[in-house]
Amino acid sequence: MEMIADAISWCLIVPGCFFLVTGALGLLRMPDVYTRMHAASVIETLGATLLVLGLIVQAGLTLVALKLVFVLALLFFFGPVASHALAQAALHADVKPVLAEDRRSRNLDSGPTGLAGSKEEPSP
């Protein structure tokens, strides 16, 4: 029984660590603020979720497991909210994304406030 719990938690914690390393690598290597945030949000959703799930399996059916469930819910719901706030702050500060092709001139009215006045010519 203990071995099964250990095996399950190994299968959860090791992919969690893999996603943590991947997210950190993406944070270092991506060219732009927005793509870096996209890579870093992997850390707080997938990485932390898998890690905490592995810890819940390790903790068994105790009060610690219930507290870990609450920590998991907090990270899972409010990590992306924090990333969203960061991205919106970057947009508000007029940080321009690095684009391969600019399609912004097609939908002018519903664009975000920061970039509405700075469109470029669409590539032919």
Place this chain on the structure above:
Amino acid sequence: MRLDLILRVGAKLILPFILLFALYVQFHGDYGPGGGFQAGVISAGMVILFAIIFGVRAAKHVAPPRVVEMMVPGGVLIFAGTGVVSMLLGYNFLDYTGFAHEFLHAHEWGILIVEIGVLVTVCGTMIAMFYAFVERGRT
């Protein structure tokens, strides 16, 4: 659809739990890590998050500046007042033995009241400082 809809919904979900956690840390300081300082800072953090997401004007309805300014010396009053009360009961200053009939309960009451004093002062100081900085920037 407004730009900050996700932030507003997220803040509305999490703010009561932040306050609940601050009170939990305060009242469980006897049995686990916690106490007045941590609880004061966490509850001030709740008001500051409210001010960041919904605007300082809305935050001033939740935590009026007058109340916050009275909280700053109020906590010291509670703490020192506990000491004076125990002196009036015939014991030394800040000796909690006179608060109940039994040693254990008297000391628990004393610790609870002084930690509430610390919570009030720390929370009031943090919120008042935040209000002062924001007021200064409105030029």
Place this chain on the structure above:
Amino acid sequence: MILAAAERAQTAEQAAGAAATVPKDPAMAAVTANAETFVMMILLTLLAAITLAIIRQRNMFGVVILASIYSFLMASVMLALDAVDVAMTEASVGAGISTVVLLTTLYLTGSVEYPRPRSVAIPLFVSLVVGAALVWGTIGLPDFGIADAPIHKHVAPTYIEYSKKHEMPPNMVTAVLADFRGFDTLGETTVVFTAGIGVLLLLQGGWRTSGNSRRDDEDNELDIDGGEA
């Protein structure tokens, strides 16, 4: 009889707590001690790296964020040293409130640092000499965390025995803070109060008439859409 049952429960809980952190098997105890040292070394290396980054960073905004990361790492170090109360205080004050207050200060002053007016040789020399003297002074200290260092023999055993004998609250840190050393906590609260009053006088003295500020009807600049409900 209730008190005796409570005492047995408390000693059992403390024994269980001690057994949970140090396993009875000597091989596992050695592995645990090595893992703790390894974690501690990683955290301290990260602390040193963050400090170097703070020194080299020119933009104040980046320095504030790095200082917040430093506080978080410091809280982790304190957690690894089993000082949970201090870790929680450091995390909430250093990584929470302090960062917010520094960011509002940057909002008031702007986040570019002026260039250094003079050379850095003499301050570097002075700090190296003082640092070397401090490191030389720590050689004479007893080993870190052993049980019979003089600091652990003076007052701490009295507190622990008094707490156990009189059935005080299980968290001895709160008992020491609020009961044995209540004067010091009163002094700390007065210091927080004085610092708050000083900051309020510096930032608002002379502006406020009575009650709320005069500028209540403008939009504030802190949120995107002007603070409408």
